[in-house]
Amino acid sequence: MTVGILMGSDSDWPTMKAAAEVCVEFGVPFEADVLSAHRMAVEMIDYGKAAHERGLKVLIAGAGGAAHLPGMLASVTPLPVIGVPVPLKYLDGMDSLLSIVQMPAGVPVATVSIGNARNAGLLAVRILAAFDEQLLTKMTAFQENLAEVARAKGSTVRDGAAELRKS
Amino acid sequence: MTVGILMGSDSDWPTMKAAAEVCVEFGVPFEADVLSAHRMAVEMIDYGKAAHERGLKVLIAGAGGAAHLPGMLASVTPLPVIGVPVPLKYLDGMDSLLSIVQMPAGVPVATVSIGNARNAGLLAVRILAAFDEQLLTKMTAFQENLAEVARAKGSTVRDGAAELRKS
Amino acid sequence: MTVGILMGSDSDWPTMKAAAEVCVEFGVPFEADVLSAHRMAVEMIDYGKAAHERGLKVLIAGAGGAAHLPGMLASVTPLPVIGVPVPLKYLDGMDSLLSIVQMPAGVPVATVSIGNARNAGLLAVRILAAFDEQLLTKMTAFQENLAEVARAKGSTVRDGAAELRKS
Amino acid sequence: MTVGILMGSDSDWPTMKAAAEVCVEFGVPFEADVLSAHRMAVEMIDYGKAAHERGLKVLIAGAGGAAHLPGMLASVTPLPVIGVPVPLKYLDGMDSLLSIVQMPAGVPVATVSIGNARNAGLLAVRILAAFDEQLLTKMTAFQENLAEVARAKGSTVRDGAAELRKS
Amino acid sequence: MTVGILMGSDSDWPTMKAAAEVCVEFGVPFEADVLSAHRMAVEMIDYGKAAHERGLKVLIAGAGGAAHLPGMLASVTPLPVIGVPVPLKYLDGMDSLLSIVQMPAGVPVATVSIGNARNAGLLAVRILAAFDEQLLTKMTAFQENLAEVARAKGSTVRDGAAELRKS
């Protein structure tokens, strides 16, 4: 496995699944599991410590509220850890964001936008792509495709504008 | 030892010392040490797991930014853990507060006000006092004294007001 | 009674009930009542002053907005007071949180996460457990069970991941 | 006395004094004292309950952090209570503001801007002036004077602008 | 008329009506109207300037977003102005609150909690009651009734607790 996708509970899967889908999209081997900083502290540390020896290159961790999983994993692995702030019922994910991004000097977490596990997946792919010519080409193509899709959406707006002008 | 006071770095000592001073004030045995969630994860977990067996009754943990120490300790000890949000250079401790207080259901942290280690110490004493008649009497006396001091401060204000009236 | 659960209105009961349920779960005697800081100030103070004499060991108080109940109770009892920030219609409980947690030096309130009365109950149990071997064993078992449940949830995620890989 | 100015500690006097100065300015009899919600709960309630019988017409209360004094006073007096959010070391008074202004339906506090005890004094005078022709005339004159002063300040700006144009 | 209730649009009426209902409840004569700071600036100023001459004693103004009505009215009347921060679609009324409460020294607005026009009405009644023995008695009765109602709500909670204990 190349990418490990971790989360505190299966209730995070609907959010975190988007990271896994990116891996599938780019043909990157991944594993996904529940690993709770607050309920499985020892297993979490064991997982983190062993990750690079098992061949993993990047870890993605999603958590909400007092979100400790990404930072705790980063503290025990030398690998890059990507944190996804999962928004809970209150505060719109602002607590999750600050709990993940505001790590002290020495232990970085690569934080992406609130609830945006897709970007966590894409960041993992970029990291791998920096050392994999083929993946780099795929990422470039993916970005070109983003542009195509954006351009295509222009017609909806231009048509809407044309209609307004007639009215 | 009855109370354990933990912090991520010796730079937190000037803030956290106030908790220790309360212990001295109330004659409660305590220990204080550096225990970093992000730099000494395994030791932190070992400390937490063994705390109640060593006779500790309450843990106090101070941390700033993405403040994981109180919550991580709470996840491995059955004892009550009091969290002190230590304010860092930016955000006035709001990140520390949310990282400590917003714990998921199952693992509570008793959070006190930003930078207020004195209150963490007093909360620890209240917890002990609930099961210690003598300490309870001391706490009641302490509170009565707070009132005395507050009352005494009234004269400054009354005098200031009198002066203003004359002007 | 060992634990007193107070709230400003019966509209807080659906939130605060979770604290009572924890007491039932752990076999801890509790009482629950409406006690409004803003509508029953004198009764509130009387309740707080008499609490420890009636054998109560911990008070749990829930309140929203300009949430004064936990802090006012803490000012008249020597017992530990746990505050639950109840979120109102606006501001997602941020006002409730700050009104409860930001107590001045001298009068601590043990604040838990927004809307999380379950954690208030668990914190009360931890406080009692520190002085009750049997309860401590129960709390340790409870925590081990949390881990079991979390581990069990892993299969949902692993299955979801497996399915994605096939697609 | 007509106006009562209360605060939790003499350390609030430098801030709250501005309210007293307004009273002097407008010739309104006032008293000022320390009255701590968290340290003198019973006295606070006694003061609030008796205030209108002693002839007081308006109460002004300043408090910081988990600021309970204005709201608690409002809960025991039928008089209008003006709250001044006193900013503490962290959070710029946002906690004080929310703790004072976000009162539940039934118990209003007339909140003024952060740290602005002068406005609390002026609001008290307006309240009195609504029922005192002479005071109303004074307030109108005061407002006209504000305009005069503002107008006078225009020359500084116009001169500054003229200088810039020449440069 | 004694109390004037103003708002920027009829869409604020469902919120602001609660202030009018309090006036009815306490038998206080009131008027209510649309008066937009941003759309009827001149009329607004004329209304404010004439208010006290027309016998009005208190103005209540509700506004949302960049909420200028309460502050602008306060700048042209010597009467006390009560501001109600009306929450809009975004930001939960935080913008409305700050736009109303953060008035510069010289021009106070008596701000109540977000969306709480009922409290604005009650504050107006308190202001009037300070100079009207009968109204003062009514307000005291109203407050005693608040306590009665709160006490009555206790049985719901006590019954709920009893039921939990049996389960």
Add this chain to the structure above:
Amino acid sequence: MTVGILMGSDSDWPTMKAAAEVCVEFGVPFEADVLSAHRMAVEMIDYGKAAHERGLKVLIAGAGGAAHLPGMLASVTPLPVIGVPVPLKYLDGMDSLLSIVQMPAGVPVATVSIGNARNAGLLAVRILAAFDEQLLTKMTAFQENLAEVARAKGSTVRDGAAELRKS
């Protein structure tokens, strides 16, 4: 074309359309298109660089989250750029607002309220009207009409008040 209305995706059109409707209302020629800072960076820069040469006088750009379109356009055009903070699923548009308004010295963006594309359109018209007597007259009439409409809404409120009085 006189006004260019740009947005990062066709999903912004329902929000941004209000700017176009204002243009239609005032008879101002406009164009609207998708132009994504993050997906079409080069085209965006080309569009911005050429805008004034194509006769455009004002650009309106809407964006959400890390909203870079308005600021990036402003960096490559000498024309005034109006930014509309589009609120996304979390944070109520606060991230969009700060990403747009907090531009460094040298490159201003004229920011309007969150989600308020109508105001962006009206601001564009004001800019044009400053140099177009006829448009200025239209804008003055529009403002007078706002007042008319606001005045008309008064009857709803006055009727509602009358009804309350009778009840």
Add this chain to the structure above:
Amino acid sequence: MTVGILMGSDSDWPTMKAAAEVCVEFGVPFEADVLSAHRMAVEMIDYGKAAHERGLKVLIAGAGGAAHLPGMLASVTPLPVIGVPVPLKYLDGMDSLLSIVQMPAGVPVATVSIGNARNAGLLAVRILAAFDEQLLTKMTAFQENLAEVARAKGSTVRDGAAELRKS
């Protein structure tokens, strides 16, 4: 005069002067004065109403806290109004920003970054430049110069980096 620069007090001049300096820099005639929404409401409205008749094309208004000047001016002039959120002692200008930018539909204020009067001046110049070929050329040159200066700053960083490498 082409640009009017207004502020509530001469204490805002040190901040607002930067807008005037831009006018000087670009040879744009301007006037600057104190005009207080809260202390000179009638004059403010008179100024706003007459502005376009006096030949002014753009108004710049700076204000802090409950900042009403920009929005009130915008409500009485058909000209574009640029708002500068002036930061006060508390809240870092967040109150000023929200009070200025969150205007209701119908009355836009072109808001620039907190304390950034220089950008207000540059935005005014852009507005004028859209209708003045010569000014447009100047603005383009100004922007090219910004790039030159930025490029020149690169050597400091490159030299710093080189030095680090040697160490």
Add this chain to the structure above:
Amino acid sequence: MTVGILMGSDSDWPTMKAAAEVCVEFGVPFEADVLSAHRMAVEMIDYGKAAHERGLKVLIAGAGGAAHLPGMLASVTPLPVIGVPVPLKYLDGMDSLLSIVQMPAGVPVATVSIGNARNAGLLAVRILAAFDEQLLTKMTAFQENLAEVARAKGSTVRDGAAELRKS
């Protein structure tokens, strides 16, 4: 060069230099330069587009306020981009953080804590280390050293505690 460190101005160098120092510490070749999104848009895009062809593996970009550099670079390079929110004079870097982290799906930025360029450097090293056994060993040693240093700091706290006990 392996790592590119970019910033909008040489005034960011004192903050961003910490990232360069990490590169020196770990023997990672790096370049550092000024590259302003708002003043050198075209060069920025050219730099981003060419980065991977020049052999760069990771980009680090620091920016403040409406911080567009990290996100804009990420939009034109397939490489991982690390964003450092540089705090400006107001808002404590909250605007910088949100402008960098809240990127839309498709274009991730790996955001680190406010003002923490050291962590950006360490994250870059982790990314490289995932594909470089030797660097991985260095990172593991670095982390072990962090623990050593933290442990060593414990004596300061333990001594401080001992002293308090004696007093």
